[in-house]
Amino acid sequence: MADNNSYVQEDALLTFQKGFCQLSGDEAENEDINQDLEENRRRSVDEDSIYLGSTLSRSYQTEDLHHSPVIKMGWLDKSPPKGSLVFQKRWVMLDEQYLRYFDNEKEVYSKRIIAIASITHVLNVGGQKFAVVTRNRTFLFRSENNTVREEWVSVLQATVQQHRKRVEMSFMNVSDMSGQHNGGVSISKQGYLEVDGLRSKVYVVICADRVFLYRSTEEHNQGVGITSIEMNMVTVTSTDKRSFNITTFCRTFSFMAESEQQREQWVEALKACVGRSLSSNRVAQKIWAEEANQRCADCGAPNPDWASVNLCVVLCKCCAGVHRGLGQSVSKVCSLRTDEHLWTDSLIQVFRLLGNDRVNLFWAANLPPSEALCPSSDSEERLQFVTAKYCQGKYRNYHALFAKQEELNKALCNNIKTSDVLETLALVFCGADVNSYTGDPELPSPVSMAQHYGQTLQVEFLTRNHSTEIPGSRAGDQPVIKAALPVSHTGYLFKTASTTRAVTESKAKGDFSRRWCSLDQDNFSYYENEKSSSRSGGMKIGDVLCLVINPPGKHGYAHSFELYHDTGRVYLFGEDCPETVRGWTKAITKALVPPKAEVLVCWSFERVGRLRYTEGQHLHRPYLGWFSLGGSKLLFLHHEADQVQTIDLRKLQELSVHQEAGVVVLVCRGRSLRVEGDRRPDFRGWLSGFLQGSGRGDGPLEQQQLTNSDVPVIVDLCMSYITQYGLKAEGIYRKCGVNSKIASLLLSFRSDARRVRLKEEQHQVDDIANVLKRFLREVDGGVFNGHQASLPWLHTTSVSESKRVTQYKALLNSLPPVNRATLGAVINHLHCIQCFADENHMNKHNLAIVFGPTLFQTDGSDNNASQVIEELIQNYQDIFNVDAEKLQIKLDMISHVIKAQEEHCIETTLTICGVYVERKEQGSEVLVQISQAMTAEELVCEALRRRNIPTRQGDYWSCFLVDDNQEMERPMHYQEQVFAIYISLGKDDYLMVKRNGFMEAMLIYIAGRIEVSRNGLIHFREEKGQRGKRTFSRRLCVLSSTSLRLYKDVKNTQPERECPVHALRVYYGIKKKLQPPSCWGMTVVCEQVERDQQRWYLCCESKNELIEWLATFMRLQCKGDLWPGATKPVS
């Protein structure tokens, strides 16, 4: 959950903004049936509902977010919008105070919220419908059947009744008038606010501990709004002069006030509202039992009710806010009141054992009194202090072993056997690796070691810190990135409003405003004009992740550049004068990149910035590197090297993008570089830059994916294949292939040539030969670099024979490098082919007739084309300056290869992957080279071969993806590709080759079964259920060829949960902590696009039942092909 937080917010923000863009769009809803009321009719025409789509992240339930218990909820149809006859499906939820409806049950923010106080009556209407009537309008709902309708109507009526009674009581007893039930009393602020960046307004009301959004003040008076925001897990931040954000854990609401002063008032009122929303006290009392925890660890404020659960400090609200701003990787902030459920007993014990004073013996050992905080410190001071204390570790008590990594790790492994958690804290925050290897194969990790020694508090501390950034390791804290020379630059630029996503559309001049900009060292500021004394905005260059120079003409101002800020915001600047923009980008990049990376910006790059990356096997230790990119050239400054490396993206051996994991892997010359990002716009920009630079199948030769010798991968692969399998094929290159196969293969090559693998058993040589011909005939510009440039070649045939070779040589030298290399490779290939003319009947003349028009891209009427090619083949050694001896060696090798006729083509193997065989322990790991296309079956064979394990029939060796943390494992399908899985492995995951004990039974089961689908009762539980209800309960499970559905009981027609079969990942096993009712369980991960991952636990009554479910899952997902060579089920 923690690490997903920012992703969720980012996406939710997009949806939010998208939603507001649709203001006048398609969501018009006609909510009135009292059509005779003229005023109402007008309103329904004027108003559109605002879509506030936001799906919950997986560890929360909607109910968790609302203070009042939900009285009733379920699906209902709402009256159709204007112009439509189709009712809209809505998830409807009722509590003591409000009736709301949502797009679906995962939504956090409603489409509509109706105060119970405003409901006058609830009526049955015909056709399973009922009406909720308020003073000004009527909402019409339709239910599935009359029973459901009766339930809703009676519950609603009772709720309205009770509400009235409560209000009467509170009026009678004035002292009890808390304002809880009467919106007017406890409103602390209300008014219109503009939704940031768009010209629409909403009426915002801060009432008690919530914030309500209405379309207008009338709506507010009527008690009918859009949605409410619970303020208990919220941060409020000013983002600009007039703008501010309300950030909840799943959404950021951006607003703009009318003035700076107004903004201040709103932010203050909202912060007070956040304060009021705190209620519970249980955990706080326990934590405060340790006296030192009664004062904030950072500023000393009394009764701190927040904590950082990994840094082990108890904090006041103000300091906790600053901690939260540092990110989860530094400090995991948690409330003592509202996050009660996160506080396990052992976590509470850790806090009581340590306590603020003892922990500060470490964190604040070297704190000079002048730098200490006090409760009245302002937020700037707090930020400075907290950053220094926890990000930089400035005041910490340096451990005696500091900077001695090995010894630190060793000390950690020894210490966790004891109960001294404080020492563990000191070791870890001085750099001891929480994930280091203990040296004991039985207990390989510190956590397992601590567990073994019964040190639950140590385990608690270690697990809270398994991914914490160690103080001083943050990029921004390293002095190396500071520019050596002072930089300053001033002048006018045109600027657009900043956005949270990349600017893809072209901005007109009107979208820009003129600003006086000033760069002074690390500070970049802009002002209304030269004379303005207060800046209208700006940023620290140290917070800029990336600078992008746009191609000229992209926007209204001819030249423009973008700055990508750490917060995810994008700033666009432009000017018509190229020199002005060049001056600015030069100055900014100078301030941005460290001195030793200056080479990165001394060329015509398009993008420069910093990225996290890992190399080779060290997947869990990312470094920070500087990169600049232009076209297919990527420059890269290694974190500790002084030399800048150049990567030609066209020549990558592999490029794989894993959007989900936020990872892109570049493999170049056998080295793999794994660049990590998140969903911020800068990383997305890098991704598309990498993809574009890595070769385009539809471009000219020089934009193709290339081999190290500058030959397009497609040309190289086809020729290698023909050399291997087609040299003796009669009429090679003359015969036609199968047109559909040629076309589809060519398409695969064009989309990503690196991923194409040619296999003897799958491809005919004539098809491959024609793929090559068609590519050469169609490639943009051809080998001879366009029609004009090809003419002198054709004219050479009229030159006297003695001079031709010289002329060909001269022409060859005038070709661009990629064209020259490609022509050389093709002629070399043809030369080899004609050496075997005895068998293939293709002498140089025959080949020239075929390749003349192909290479010159002519229709074949001009004999000169063929003549040129024949002469090139004839004089190959002379023209291409080839050593006779080397050519002979090559021909000998080819003969040898043909003789041996090896079974599989030679492929480049790249990444080294560690796989355990049979069990996870030291020594059972084998290293296997894997390529992008390697299948699980191939991996299993290779791993067993290396361990000298013979395979017998019935062993069913499989490759399992094991997740130790979740206590689950998934056998990969034998044809599944390993590479993608391997590089996205989590910290607790690994691959293991072992026998699949269920396979035989599964094969028997499906072989004897005609029906594909299966249904039956099953024990079900979700990852995190409603509080107190986290147990398994019986569900009807229906697994069909398209989807998995779970029903509450047989009578229900609507499934409670649903997921398409293709989005399911089925693992064996269920975490024991979840107390499954039997040992025959499976964990089903549902990964739907546009949704968060969901995890369902399904548990069976018997082993046979489990096998039957597993078999059905597998059969559906791999179309019956469970095991190579096994009998497929009857279909």
Ligand SMILES: [Zn+2]
């Ligand atoms: Zn504090």
